[in-house]
Amino acid sequence: MNGKQPVSLAVLAEPARAKINLSLRIFGRRADGYHSLESLVCFASTGDRVELRVGQPLGLSVNGPMAEQAGPPDDNLVLRAAGALRRRIPKLDLGHFELAKQLPVGAGLGGGSADAAAALRLLAQANRLPPDDARLYEAAREAGSDVSVCLDCATRWMSGAGHELSAPVVMPRLFAVLVSPGIPLATKDVYAALGAPSISEAPTAPSLAVPQGGKEFINFIAGLSNDLEAPAIRLAPIVKDVLAVLRDQPACMLARMSGSGSTCFGIFFTHNAAKLAARTLAVRHPAWWVRDTELGVARDA
Secondary structure, three states, X not given: OOOOXXXXXXXXXXXXXXXXXXXXXXXXXXXXXXXXXXXXXXXXXXXEEEEEEEOOOOEEEEEOOOOHXXXXXXXXXXXXXXXXXXXXXXXXXXXXXXXXXXXXXXXXXXXXXXXXXXXXXXXXXXXXXXOOOHHHHHHHHHHOOOHHXXXXXXXXXXXXXXXXXXOOOOOOOEEEEEEEOOOOOOHHHHHHHHOOOEOOOOOOOOOOOOOOOHHHHHHHHHOOOEXXXXXXXXXXXXXXXXXXXXXXXXXXXXXXXXXXXXXXXXXXXXXXXXXXXXXXXXXXXXXXXXXXXXXXXXXXX
């Protein structure tokens, strides 16, 4: 800490935006057991919400429509991240977290990682830590492989085990529909189904130039892929159905699975087109989780 008094506000709040893997390439299993990857990641306007009641004993309450899916609070990444930061800052002022869980769990949207990153940002505010404090990123790495990229919600290339991040990437404003069929997929099971070979070295962080125009950007993304899509479909064939339904929407420019699934996204040029597609899919498939959203959203937007 920097010696200043903690923030005196009773309650602080942060959005925990859904993480969307626009692309995901897997190179193989590293010596440390993690898989080496290359992914272009952006964030959606849809997400969870995390609050911190400053000065109360460390704890976590979970509510919202997906609270039951989130599992026991003691196992939540929010508390894991807080513990990781406290180990680096013994006199850290903590508090009680309240998580409004809106995102489905095991859906390839990085919800748990986004929640943990939001918790770290809240603790930084409460203790007047600068947002680029190295201890925040150390705690994020300890909490989970995707937490680091969720700290500032910037569009970036991630590589290695997910901790190596590029400079922020400028992407155009895009609208999307997110669809989860309600079938959770464990990341470890999808990687096992992929059967990636072992590798000795991880590739370096990508330096691909990303076009900023809307059509050019979508064409660029279309030229990439998600290597986990095929193994996810083998485990949950309904993912293929979700992709087909999205691609069947008249104004859908591109449909792909996010992360290790099972959520898929369809990209549309206009908000109205995304809203219309979302309404159509929600009526035709009432058991699915369907949301229209905006992609490339900054944390404070």
